[in-house]
Amino acid sequence: xxxxxxxxxxxxxxxxxxxxxxxxxxxxxxxxxxxxxxxxxxxxxxxxxxxxxxxxxxxxxxxxxxxxxxxxxxxxxxxxxxxxxxxxxxxxxxxxxxxxxxxxxxxxxxxxxxxxxxxxxxxxxxxxxxxxxxxxxxxxxx
Numbered sequence: 248x249x250x251x252x253x254x255x256x257x258x259x260x261x262x263x264x265x266x267x268x269x270x271x272x273x274x275x276x277x278x279x280x281x282x283x284x285x286x287x288x289x290x291x292x293x294x295x296x297x298x299x300x301x302x303x304x305x306x307x308x309x310x311x312x313x314x315x316x317x318x319x320x321x322x323x324x325x326x327x328x329x330x331x332x333x334x335x336x337x338x339x340x341x342x343x344x345x346x347x348x349x350x351x352x353x354x355x356x357x358x359x360x361x362x363x364x365x366x367x368x369x370x371x372x373x374x375x376x377x378x379x380x381x382x383x384x385x386x387x388x389x
Contacts, residue, residue: 265277269319274311277301282373285376287375289303315343315345317342321337335364339358340358342355347382357384359382360380
């Protein structure tokens with residue numbers, strides 16, 4: 248069934264709430280956007296409990312306290328809609344301050360391109376978040 252404009256606006260508003268919480272570094276607000284039983288998948292790694300989802304956000308830097316990226320924020324370049332998801336093309340930007348998945352901190356500002364699929368339930372909570380992020384910019388070349 249095609250997505251009508253009302254559903255597009257609903258998804259945009261729900262996603263904006265989630266991304267604003269991430270960009271403000273408010274882990275409690277991020278977690279409030281997730282449904283019970285939600286699953287987050289980051290580069291094929293599943294995070295299937297609230298503790299794991301929170302930990303992943305904190306590790307990246309979308310929470311108060313030290314994360315791999317200081318001043319982490321998402322910049323959205325494009326959005327698309329499927330029957331079930333809102334699909335975002337964007338960049339996660341920040342200062343690479345700490346180790347991230349084996350990439351030693353570089354102290355450089357980075358932009359990591361990503362595509363993300365967000366699925367919201369009928370109550371407006373995030374039921375499924377799938378992110379594919381290009382980590383290539385973390386490679387330090389001299």
